Amino acid sequence: MIFAIRGDILYTKKLGVVSENIDSYIICEDGIVKGVYKTIPSKYKNIKVYDYKNKLIIPGLVDTHLHAPQYSFIGMHMDLPLLLWLNKYTFKEETQYKNMAYAKKAYNIFIKDLKKSPTTRFSLFATIHVPATLYLMEELEKTNLVGFVGKVNMDRNSIKSLQETTDKSLKDTLFWIKAQEKLKRIKPIITPRFVPSCSLELLKGLSKIANEYKLPIQSHLSENKSEIELVKSLHKESSCYGSVYDDNGLFGNTTNTIMAHCVWSEDKEINLMKNKKLWVAHCPSSNRNLSSGMAPIRRYLDEGIKVSLATDVAGGSYLSMFRAMEDAITMSKMRECMVDKNLRALNIKEVFYLATKGGGEFFGKVGSFETGYELDAIVLDEKDIPTVHMDKLKLIERFERFVYRPNDKLIAKFVAGKKININ
Amino acid sequence: MIFAIRGDILYTKKLGVVSENIDSYIICEDGIVKGVYKTIPSKYKNIKVYDYKNKLIIPGLVDTHLHAPQYSFIGMHMDLPLLLWLNKYTFKEETQYKNMAYAKKAYNIFIKDLKKSPTTRFSLFATIHVPATLYLMEELEKTNLVGFVGKVNMDRNSIKSLQETTDKSLKDTLFWIKAQEKLKRIKPIITPRFVPSCSLELLKGLSKIANEYKLPIQSHLSENKSEIELVKSLHKESSCYGSVYDDNGLFGNTTNTIMAHCVWSEDKEINLMKNKKLWVAHCPSSNRNLSSGMAPIRRYLDEGIKVSLATDVAGGSYLSMFRAMEDAITMSKMRECMVDKNLRALNIKEVFYLATKGGGEFFGKVGSFETGYELDAIVLDEKDIPTVHMDKLKLIERFERFVYRPNDKLIAKFVAGKKININ
Numbered sequence: 001m002i003f004a005i006r007g008d009i010l011y012t013k014k015l016g017v018v019s020e021n022i023d024s025y026i027i028c029e030d031g032i033v034k035g036v037y038k039t040i041p042s043k044y045k046n047i048k049v050y051d052y053k054n055k056l057i058i059p060g061l062v063d064t065h066l067h068a069p070q071y072s073f074i075g076m077h078m079d080l081p082l083l084l085w086l087n088k089y090t091f092k093e094e095t096q097y098k099n100m101a102y103a104k105k106a107y108n109i110f111i112k113d114l115k116k117s118p119t120t121r122f123s124l125f126a127t128i129h130v131p132a133t134l135y136l137m138e139e140l141e142k143t144n145l146v147g148f149v150g151k152v153n154m155d156r157n158s159i160k161s162l163q164e165t166t167d168k169s170l171k172d173t174l175f176w177i178k179a180q181e182k183l184k185r186i187k188p189i190i191t192p193r194f195v196p197s198c199s200l201e202l203l204k205g206l207s208k209i210a211n212e213y214k215l216p217i218q219s220h221l222s223e224n225k226s227e228i229e230l231v232k233s234l235h236k237e238s239s240c241y242g243s244v245y246d247d248n249g250l251f252g253n254t255t256n257t258i259m260a261h262c263v264w265s266e267d268k269e270i271n272l273m274k275n276k277k278l279w280v281a282h283c284p285s286s287n288r289n290l291s292s293g294m295a296p297i298r299r300y301l302d303e304g305i306k307v308s309l310a311t312d313v314a315g316g317s318y319l320s321m322f323r324a325m326e327d328a329i330t331m332s333k334m335r336e337c338m339v340d341k342n343l344r345a346l347n348i349k350e351v352f353y354l355a356t357k358g359g360g361e362f363f364g365k366v367g368s369f370e371t372g373y374e375l376d377a378i379v380l381d382e383k384d385i386p387t388v389h390m391d392k393l394k395l396i397e398r399f400e401r402f403v404y405r406p407n408d409k410l411i412a413k414f415v416a417g418k419k420i421n422i423n
Numbered sequence: 424m425i426f427a428i429r430g431d432i433l434y435t436k437k438l439g440v441v442s443e444n445i446d447s448y449i450i451c452e453d454g455i456v457k458g459v460y461k462t463i464p465s466k467y468k469n470i471k472v473y474d475y476k477n478k479l480i481i482p483g484l485v486d487t488h489l490h491a492p493q494y495s496f497i498g499m500h501m502d503l504p505l506l507l508w509l510n511k512y513t514f515k516e517e518t519q520y521k522n523m524a525y526a527k528k529a530y531n532i533f534i535k536d537l538k539k540s541p542t543t544r545f546s547l548f549a550t551i552h553v554p555a556t557l558y559l560m561e562e563l564e565k566t567n568l569v570g571f572v573g574k575v576n577m578d579r580n581s582i583k584s585l586q587e588t589t590d591k592s593l594k595d596t597l598f599w600i601k602a603q604e605k606l607k608r609i610k611p612i613i614t615p616r617f618v619p620s621c622s623l624e625l626l627k628g629l630s631k632i633a634n635e636y637k638l639p640i641q642s643h644l645s646e647n648k649s650e651i652e653l654v655k656s657l658h659k660e661s662s663c664y665g666s667v668y669d670d671n672g673l674f675g676n677t678t679n680t681i682m683a684h685c686v687w688s689e690d691k692e693i694n695l696m697k698n699k700k701l702w703v704a705h706c707p708s709s710n711r712n713l714s715s716g717m718a719p720i721r722r723y724l725d726e727g728i729k730v731s732l733a734t735d736v737a738g739g740s741y742l743s744m745f746r747a748m749e750d751a752i753t754m755s756k757m758r759e760c761m762v763d764k765n766l767r768a769l770n771i772k773e774v775f776y777l778a779t780k781g782g783g784e785f786f787g788k789v790g791s792f793e794t795g796y797e798l799d800a801i802v803l804d805e806k807d808i809p810t811v812h813m814d815k816l817k818l819i820e821r822f823e824r825f826v827y828r829p830n831d832k833l834i835a836k837f838v839a840g841k842k843i844n845i846n
Contacts, residue, residue, distance in 0.1 A: 072811050072812060074827070076816075076824060077820075078752070078823065078827065079771060102811065105811050106811045288753035288756060289753060289756070292760070294757060294761055318829070334714075335761075337716050338716060338717055338761060338762050345714065348501070386532050387495055387496070387532070388495050388525065388532070393499075400500075400501065401497075401498040401499055404497070404501065405498040
């Protein structure tokens, strides 16, 4: 299975540096990039060519944190901060996914929109409910997107209708892991909701499962000041929020772990994040909407912590990873301007890295067109955003227009070497 | 000329309060709203009805500050703060509007997008060039939108190719005012670019013209810290940035005046703004992109200063006033969260007011469906943003989804009593 994609190709190997390849070809063999060439090398001369001449082609975007069941109220209820928002709207909404008819209807809308979005890979939260989570995974598998889906675990401090016993939570998790084993492109990820929702016994049990089945882990960390106060009041034994996960085997000790937000991480937590090789999922839209704050992303980058970008639907109010890039830039500008002059704002090339290779690394060699990478690519459509300057633009300027302008309609989308149906 | 519009009607009379009218009728006579009714009153029973049953109808949105010539690079060059951005990109781009072929091509793209946008009224900056400005006004007149357009004045501190002599700037302004007298819906507004671009002689001359022709005034005020430093170094005689305008007759003394930004206004400037009954045009997107800062809008509202919303294309990176509302909310949340807990964040009902009646008052009785208001209305299209909750949503929730989700396609648009062509 070998083919080429022709177009104006932009990608990044390294934070802040882009590779611009006007009218070039990506060669893909068995799902893996063999190289980017100005002309097709003679040994490949008879292969199929997807010809997108003059169109901008970039790696697929990677959304490392979002909540599929919350898509049903995206863009609403944005008037409360995190904990109040969870209790007033979110937990009630998630309860509904116990009802399979409801779950199917809501997840179908989500899947349809995700399929046509610029996102090719994702790591998402479902709910505590196994049947609805399996439905979501099976339907996502059919789209040929690639991603992790987590059955959520929560055995305390929720509303009664959205709370498991510790025992059932762990048993359901094991059942769920077995029930979805046949899936190829959608994989399970261990998903304790966040510390306030999980007893230590549950955290320890999930750590054991993650290690036994060699599964990655995702959760939330130091998102909002009230949440951090709550964690402190629940866990006087721990030196910081992150150490509650760490002390219970869920902080990147043996398996890839991604933590969303990290808006208010203190020095000792940052050291822990660094030492345990944690991924940060930066969610700027959600952090604005839920009055959480502006995360010190430049510091994490300077410290060598792995940073990715995410929409955090539906604390985040869009599914577009282009907008996540815009908000990552502008939030970092406001942080520099209003709070801390020492943390230089992010620029367009840097967020391009975070949204592609930065998050892609959580999936292996993903998010770049370097040789050996899995081919995830999206072909962008500039016809709805005309400009008199079109003929003179650099590829990075053409890319910047997608970050700032609402124009997510794609011409084509390739995920793990497959051209997928986006309609 | 009398007709009704039927649909689910949402509007606001007062900051923070909305009027929800499910399946109701707005009656419009000679361009003026006669009332909103549950059924058509008998005396109107045979009038034409535009039937948008089940569709959401709100007042047209009012964009009180944007730069038409900058639309040609919208969504690009967002890597520099204000003064560097002006010198590196903006002044050079505006210079091109000396060339009428270029101006026509670029303005045609802008006008096409503005026509179909949710904006019904606007106050915009053109360039210093009279022929291109007249072209823009004449073409806008054909769209049946309503707004103010300003020939820009600048006689110092620009690049050579975009600088007038004081004398020519004033003479061109007089010529321009006469040349567009026949236009009915598009009107002139006196537009000194900002203090750094205008000598005191020019400011005084423009004040004289504004008073003689009874024209409103627009400019920029206290946008960015470097700009404010520059103004202070140029005008040691003035007690604050605003007083440079005020001392020279351009600060709302005798004519409606709108000042964009006001991010860093000090107490004495705020007093002046209040006493002179100035309008603030709050431009959150631009303030983020150009690293200007987060304006203390709650304070202005508490002080009784008139606040409107604006996109500030192309410091702002979108033409959508829905996104201006989103950013006004989220910037105020981040200000409250990171900088000043005393200034409570804006909510959805408040920004609805700012984007309709708040800016509308600059145009007279505009921006509401109260009796006696000019009829500006837009009919919104929810078909691309399905949700399982559709049947249960309040009108304000349906509206909130437009603020947060990219979905600006309209079903219909009425401006000053006329149904206009949006294609």
